[in-house]
Amino acid sequence: MKKIAIWLGLSILMMILWVAGLMIGNLIFPSNLMEMETDSDGAAGFIFFLVSALNAGIILKLIYKARYTGWKLAGLVFLVSFGIQYFMSQIETVWFNDSLGLPGNGIATIVLGGAFTLVTFTTIAIWITGKFKSEPDKNNNTPRFRFSVKKILLLSAVIWPLIYFAFGYLVAWQFEEVRLLYSGTREIDSFVEIMKGNFQSGLYLFQIFRGFLWVFIGILVLKMARGTKISKGILLGLLFTILGSSGLLLPNPIMPEMVRIAHLLETSTSSFIWGFIIAWTLWQPVPGTEMENNKTE
Known part of the structure; x- marks a missing residue:
């Protein structure tokens, strides 16, 4: 009951901080972002609370499962959550901004x-969760695990681009509105033709770069979170999905309605699969070094 109360309180706090953050950002980088109209309706307030609750909940889950405490925990949680929710999404916005048209200040x-x-x-x-202790829990020392360069390269250069382009084509690209926004035509080319263009434009190389960043974030979560390989995979998949995609539940001023829905369907499915694959592929603790606490937090 206490954890539910904490979650609800922090969900409301997330809503307040979200609005305050945009206001502060707009003061420093003035733009018309706060004034741009969306196709929101009376349900927008509930959806905003839902998105805030989802984001607050998954960050709380990461905090509860973390083997660290104090400022080290704060720094890692911020790095993971900011990396997923803002950095990874906005570098892609920059890449596609010719189509999206979001102002630089925005x-x-x-x-x-x-x-x-x-x-x-x-x-x-x-x-609030009581994890601002001066000393970490010595019963939850970070386990050493093997880093396989080959696996990291495979994940970043092959698996991630495959997931990204396959879901992009089979899900998002099937929406006429998506094709019109990004290509200027309603016609749909074959996957092979689309991939030729992705190689020529440099998008494939850009996604390899993003793949490395995703894997780096994944490694941070694997090292800090307690649990089994499966529980770590579920946690990482949910972090990628909720922090990376839940914002698409909200109407926004730069995407037409059907484009937003298409990307929501595309990313919410692919992100979970991708996070689980990272955990399943990379998590190989060195025998005898892992001191796990597998209790459900």
């Missing part, structure tokens, strides 16, 4: 506002 507002929101939220959440 991107800066989102990134700065997100940093403020998550720094403040993470600090308060760790304090």
